[in-house]
Each structure stands twice: as C-alpha cells, then as structure tokens.
Amino acid sequence: MPCLRRGASVKTVTRLAGPSSSAAFPATPRSGLIDLRSEAVAPLHPEVRAALCQAPEGSDSYDDDAAGHELEARMSEMFGMASALFVPTGRMANAMAIGLLAGPGTEILADADAHIVRSEYGLAARLWSIQTRTFAPVGGRLNVLGVEPLLSVLENTTMPTRLVCVEDTHAACGGAPQEFKALRQLAERLAQRGVGLYCDGARIWYANVAQAVPWRAYGELYDGLAVSLVKGIGAPCGAMLLMREDRRKEMRDMRRMLGGAWVRPGPLASAALRALDANAADPARDCANAALFAQSLRAELPDLHVLQETNIVMFDVPDSALFFEKCRADRVLVFRFTPTRVRAVFHRGISADDARTAALAVRDAHLSSE
Template sequence: MKSNLLDFRSDTVTKPTAGMLDAMMSAKVGDDVFGEDETVHALETKVASIFNMEEGLFCPSGTMTNQIGIKCFTQPMDEVICDQTAHVYRYEIGGIAYHSGASVRLLYGERGILTPELIEPEINEDNIHYPNSSLVVLENTVNKGGGSCYTLSQIAPIHHLCNIKGLKLHLDGARIFNALTATGDKAHSYGQYFDGISVCLSKGLGAPVGSVLLGSKATIHKARKIRKAFGGGMRQAGFLAAAGIYALDNHVVRLKDDHHHAKMLADALLKTNYVKCVMPVQTNIVIFEVASGSAQKVVNQLNEKGLLCSTTSNSTIRLVTHLDLSSEMIDRAIEIILHL
C-alpha cells in the first residue's frame, strides 16, 4: 500500500511505534500455557487492576474474549440479549450459536445503546417453550452506532436489573478506553457492574494484536480451559503482551486527539453536498449517509484521491481516526473531503 495514502478504514490498521517495538523485543518471556510467561502475567494483572476485576486472560483477539465470555456465562439452549448492531451478533460469524449453543434476542437501542426499559420486557419467563435468558451483552463504544458510548450512570441500572433477574452482564469493551476518554468515567468503577469485560488492545491503543478477558477467579479459571479448547493457548506470548503494556502506559491519554480529529472530519463532511447527514461524533468513529446514489461510489472516489474508508451499508460510510493519522494528515483528508 502506498505510504502517502490516508487510511481511515479502521483503527486496527496501526503499526507498532518505535517505543512499542523496543518494549516487545526486550520482553521477558516463557511458555504461557505452562503459566511461565511473566510479561503475559504482568499484562493480565495490570488490566484486571485497572478495571478492579479479580483476574485477566490474554487472548489473540476481541472476538475470542467475547466468545469465551459468552460461553462462560451461558449453557446450551440459553438466550443472549444484545442490541441488533452488536459486534458479538453481526461480526463474530455466528459464534454464539456455534460455540455456546445459545440463541440471541435482538433489541433496538438508540445508536446501539440499551436501557433497562428495553431489556426487561425481553427477559423470558420460566416456560418450557422459551430459552433461558441468561446473559446481557453491552458494547462500548458501539461500532455501528458511530462510536456512541455508555456512561456508568447508564450501565448501573442495567446491572441492577440483571442482578435482580439473575442474568450475567458482559461488556464487549472493544473501544472501552475511547468511551472512558469521552465520558470522564473511571475504569476502576467498571468492575462492580460486569461479570466479564473484554478489553481490546489492538484498536485505538495501537497494539498489533490481543485482548484481555476480565472476570472473577472462577470465571477466568473456566475461561482458560475454554481458550485452550479454542486453540488460543499461546507459548512465548510475552512479546505480544509487552506491546499491550506499552499501549496502556503510553497511548490512552492521546485518544482525545483521535476524538478531536473525528469531530474535524464530521464538520468538513457537513459542508459538502454529497453528504445527507452525519451521526453525532462522541469518539473516534465518523459515520455519514450519502445524499444520493451508492455509498460505494463515494468510497471509490475518496480512495482514488488517497483517502481510504469503507461502507457500513448501501448508503453509509465509516471513517475511523487513530494514532497513525497526524494533524497534518487530517488536514489533507479534510481538503479531499471538501473538494471531492
């Protein structure tokens, strides 16, 4: 790919920084399946401490941490409640059915944000005809919601509902640090509300791979066996874990720059005649609807000008800001947007 291209397709396209590469190359490693990789252990302990959870489990991807979490909290013939835009439903290739033998109850939140009022009527009563409602999954931030995010004040009543109804609560925290940056909430407060949290390191934080599943000691003990069955047991994984530690230490504070850049792009898009509307921008994702014709046609035109992005439907397009896009590159992108 040409080096002068502006890649807004995803925040997963970032390359490790020089400092991150140095940390990776100097990592102390061992066989993690034997529990001997001290850098993996340090990462798991660090993330668990940040979110006030008992233990963590390092996995290759957020899809794996989500699917392991769901399997920990469900039994075959159970039902998982989530929004219809949820990544665990739309983009994990039917993993809930394949791995856990559970069905899915889809809700329609505002930009993917669920409320107790939406959830409670969809919790099944104890009836021989119905699957057992056992788990609610939230996503923070919501990808297809244009980076919309929950505040802790929105999460707390959902947790309360799950607690009194006997359901577990799992968080797909694909961009949880973006949400925390936007809301000002404290990560340490999250542990009291969730039975499981998936924390992705390879999006806005810029690590090359990896997510950490958080939970109780009993949950992570079970999750470790499930990870092995999924083929997710890694050996000298400390080289990868070191990248996650470096990302947590160095790349969280700068997320506010990505959010600022996303708002700049949204403002530029609103000044054009080929854009019908732009979703409200809270974090680092910009989704806009084209005024007429095919979204793919507009994507092709932007690509030809050197701005890479992708469609999210026949009429909508997504741009994602990240640490590999400097202020100067954002200025170049705005020029392309305004003069398409």
C-alpha cells in the same frame, strides 16, 4: 473552525502527547495514504515496536510467562476484576465470555446492530447452542426500560435469559458511548433477576473519553468485560477478557479449546504493556481529530448526515463502492460499512492536518457524485 485547504503535507510528523512525547511517528502510514479504515492500520509506537524484541521469554503452556502475567495482573487491577486472560482477538474474547456466562441451552439478549450479532458469524449458536434475541437500540444506546420486559425467566416454558450483552462504544452507530447511568441502572435490575451483564468493550478506551468515569467503575458493572489492546491503545494484537469472579482456569481451558493458546506470548504482552503507557493520550486525541473531520464535513456539506461522538465518523452516500474508489484516487481510504454508508476511523496514525485533508477529499468525492 479551520477552513479546508490542500496545504497539509502527507509527510507531517506529529509528536505523541503523554509519557513518551519525545517519540515521533509518521502521521500518515502506508506511503502517504490517509488510512481511515480501522485502528488496526495504525503504526506502532517506536517503543512498542522495541518491546517486541526485548521481552523476557516464558511459556504460556506451563503458565510461566512473566510478561503475560504482568499484563493480566495490571488489567485485573485496573478494572478491579478478579480474573483476566490475554487472548489473541476480541472475537475470541466475546466467544469465551458468552460460553462461560450463559451456557448451552440458554439465550442472550443483544441489540440488533451489535458486533456480536452482525459480525461474528453466529458464534453463540454455532459454538454453544445459545439462542440470541435482539432489541432495537436508540442511537446505539441502551433503552433500559425496553430491555427488561424481554427477559425470559420461566425455564419450564421458555429458554431462560442468562446474559445481556452491551457494546461500548457502539461501532455500528458512529462510536456512540453508552450512558454510564443507564448501564448502572441496567446492572442493578439484572442482578435482581439473576441475569448477567457482559460488555464487548473493544473501544472502551474511547467510551472513557466521553464518560470520564474511573476504570474500576466499569468493573463493578459487568460480570464479564472484553477490551481490545489494539483499538485505542495501539498494541500489535490481542484483547483482554476480564471476569468479576475468579474463573481463570476455565478461561485458560476454553482459550485452548478454541485454538487460542499462546506458545510464547511474552513479546506481544510486553508490547501491550508498553502501549498502555506510551499511547495513553491517544484516545482523546483521536476523538478530537474525528470531531474536527466531522465539523469540517458539516461546514462544507450541510446536507450530509454525519454521525460522530468518539473516534468513528459515519455518513451516508448513494453508492459506497463508487465513493470508496473516488476517495482512494485522492489518497484517502475509508471503509464501506454498508452499500450506502461510509465509516472513517481515527487512530494514532492520523494528525489534525490529515483530518482536514481527508475531509476535503470526502467533500470532493461527494460533490462529484451528485
């Protein structure tokens, strides 16, 4: 294991692996800060930035934007799902999917730590009059045998369960990927009961690094799937909502109703298309750098409980607000996940040297807190 040293320069330039390996980018954006708050702070690949200015013009209002159509067709083909729609955010994709796949006066099941439960402002109830019941995950993973007994199917006495929602990877549990075998088992059991399965797959790019299954295998599991085009892939913004059935018109209508209709999505869609190619190797590298960071912390702080499976690292501290300030003073930004838990997210703007330097800053902040 590499030792922790202060020798890493914050101006290190790393070369991107994959189709565009000739393009360089600064390893630490934001004037030398090592920013581990989210993938959303990662610098754009130069080719992605250029694509914003080179896109063909079209109107989404009249459904004739060529770049948007190309992006949707590519994602639909990639996951083997009948319909795909480019939407502004992952939250909107989740809201649309729940509204379309469950419907008013029903219930959904999700684990208690899921993003749609913790971080999306009660959207199922506020938008669609849908009840949410929760179950306890096991380290962020599904317990198939624990989900099935919770299903409500007697419509005359209980609110019927129409949809089970899973998150892959699981952000609140250190980026834990779902076990594909368990997902397949759950999908089969739900299909027998007429209950849908939806995946908030914002970080599915990282789940695929851990599980290494064909993209179409995910499409075979889910009635609906949302994927971020920012996390892992590095597009400027946006998400893709995919459905097993052809529901594109309903999806477009709902997107407009929620205020998410584009005017000219071409530049953003073109940038996302370029990101899919230029940044294809990013998720694996991000996971490797997260593992390096976690291993370094475990070596230097053996009593620190560290969670890491993909590109997210979590660990507990006495006071996350104080810990954040100490790290910031050392030019490292982390995210206060709870009052006593800190999150570090690895993305295309972070190099291996940055991971080592950040681990040293975290070590110093932790030792000074004791």
